[in-house]
Amino acid sequence: MRRHRIAVLALDEVVPFDLGTATQVFSAARDGQEHSLYRVRVCAPGARPVRSSAGFQIMTEYGLEQLARADTVVVPGVHAPNEVILRGTIDPEVGEALAEAARTARVMSICTGAFVLAAAGLLDGRPATTHWRYAGRFRTLFPRVGLDPDVLFVDDGDVLTSAGVGAGVDLCLHVVRGDHGSEVGNRTARRCVMPPWRSGGQSQYIERPVPPTPDTSTAPARDWALAHLDEQLDLRVLAERARMSVRTFTRRFRQENGMSPGKWITQQRVERARHLLETTDLPIDRVARHSGFGTGAALRQQMAASLGVAPSAYRRTFQAGVPAGS
Known part of the structure; x- marks a missing residue:
């Protein structure tokens, strides 16, 4: 069986966590016989070393030709002084390679990688997301993109975008799950020691206070609910599980999960x-x-x-x- 080919595009000031997210999650996906389901290659313009946003260089073996050969292209986030963050522009060679790849391949971005896709013209007229801290700048640079900064990721078919940091993991697991089903997706999540699923529509945690101690969390009620989904789940019972009033429980639940308990x-x-x-x-x-x-x-x-x-x-x-x- 031919493995699905993934090209991860590393540009100067690439965010190491985002780069590692794509390579780790897709490399961890295996079938029941422990065969790898994806072939992952990191590439860069001219196959040259690229600067990371953390102050070290990343060596790559492959150039932009990998984009044309890929079934999926992943663009990790980048930070300033990359021109795409400062001015919304990218190297024409990179833009052309991405546009050509998008004719036949699925294209994904993690965090500010959405700036790269937008600069290449791949998000015009489409819904998309990026890290909430960059939403204002993104709207200014790319007004034709339907930006939603309040979600973890957006799946628009052949173009997918995620919010920052951990949301990239959610998007990659979502893609694995869509490609190969929940069993493979869950197994991949376990390999990565991550929750198997969070809804793309779940809110980004934007400047919301974190409960100071575990005793103030709705997590016990959520854990109990997951074990009793086949039963009638009353809001009062869930609030009692969290040792809160119904009003406090509902408010805290929204703060922690970005949606109502129901x-x-x-x-x-x-x-x-x-x-x-x-x-x-x-x-x-x-x-x-x-x-x-x-x-x-x-x-x-x-x-x-x-x-x-x-x-x-x-x-x-x-x-x-x-x-x-x-």
Whole structure:
């Protein structure tokens, strides 16, 4: 089986964490026989060393020709004095190589890598995100991009962008999961010692206070809810699990998760249903019960709203040979 080819483009002032995120997550993806699912190569203009934003150089073996050969191109974040951050411009050779690659390849950016994609004209008229601290500058430089700085990542089909730092991990795991299903995605996350999934629509944590001690966190209630998704989850019960009033619990939950408890529970139930549809042959009604939706009709309604697809169609996407009426 030919491995999916990924080219990670390193430019001057590249953010080492972002560069490492793409190489680590995709290199960690394996099938059930421990075969690598992606071939990852880091490239740079002229295959020359590039400066990192941390003050050291990165040596690369490959040049821009790798972009034309890739199935997916990943652009990590960059910092000033890179011209794309200062003035919204990039080397014409890089811009042309990215534009040519985007004709046939999926293109991704992490953090301020979105500036590079925008400067190459790949985000015009598209939704996108970047690190919230750079949102104002991004809007000024690239007004034709539909920037949403309040989400972890944006999946617009063949062009995907993420927010800063850890959100790049979320995006890469999201891509692995979409390419190979939740089992591979979860296994990859475990290799990287990361949570397997956070919704792309989850809020970036923008200048919000962090609870000072674990006792003020809603995490115990979330952990309990995840173990009881197939039951009726009452807000009062969840608040009691966190030893808070309903009002305090609701406020703290929004601060920590960027959404209401009800919306979060629905997302987790959809995720449970997706996992069951991908990895089991359970009838749709039983998937609905196990994931907490109760009935097949309720599951179909939620999946249509969240994913735009019916459960049976979703299952056929990830499971070869499943009968259409299952």
